[in-house]
């Protein structure tokens with residue numbers, strides 16, 4: 001009798017220990033699943049974001065060769081270098097990628113993809129042709145083929161970005177929107193937010209646009225891009241952003257206002273002043289034995 005009771009006691013003890021062990025394992029598995037789910041990767045307030053996986057931001061930058069290119073691209077590169085979990089997709093408006101841009105990308109230490117695309121001949125003489133369309137499209141093509149989770153942002157090479165913007169767009173669920181400074185006649189372009197919802201756009205160019213935003217004024221979750229495999233950027237000047245967001249079948253209700261409910265400016269539509277064009281012809285032959293030859297060789301590369 002004593003032996004049976006003892007035996008029962010031992011079995012009960014084993015069952016108890018096993019249940020505690022199973023509970024702990026299940027709790028751990030639930031935590032792992034929570035962190036692996038891309039929908040759940042938004043750090044909660046007060047949490048240490050360094051230990052949680054964060055969605056990657058894929059920044060597409062169209063760029064083209066001109067006097068101001070290196071100044072603009074260096075400023076942008078050194079802004080993006082401050083942002084964790086960012087992949088930079090630079091698409092040159094050219095037949096082939098250039099050595100100078102490749103070297104700049106390598107210097108950043110960022111994960112990057114360097115592509116190129118030109119405007120097809122039939123569009124070249126089109127009057128109302130938007131800038132940077134076909135190279136942005138090439139960036140989108142690469143994303144569709146290679147990446148499934150993350151957030152897309154179009155960063156033109158000449159704008160100025162506050163790095164706080166990137167931390168905010170990282171949690172974009174569908175599409176986020178925010179003000180852009182130094183735009184057109186109003187000097188600002190912003191979503192109009194009422195009771196936390198986007199109800200329209202404060203922008204100097206309405207012209208029938210459903211989404212009167214600048215290219216720098218929105219970010220999109222890649223899920224939306226994949227859910228709309230045909231969505232592309234139209235070519236018509238001033239309608240690139242509106243067309244793209246319409247093609248993604250977004251509604252005003254889907255838009256998440258950032259930058260403290262669109263009361264702050266975290267990106268500016270700056271334009272770099274165009275200087276004269278450097279040429280070796282500007283160096284007199286008496287200076288051919290000086291640094292000027294090497295300097296011009298570098299800037300004309």
Ligand code: UGA
Nearest residue numbers: 062063064093130131132135156157158214215237238240
């Ligand atoms: C405004 C918007 O901010 C752009 O996002 C939009 O593409 C453009 O209008 C348009 O609709 O055409 P804006 O400052 O006037 O931009 O244009 P740029 O800064 O000259 O060009 C926009 C981007 O396209 C830049 O990153 C630029 O490097 C690139 N780009 C421009 C090319 O790749 N190829 C070009 O021939 C010209």
Ligand code: MN
Nearest residue numbers: 156158159270
């Ligand atoms: Mn610009």
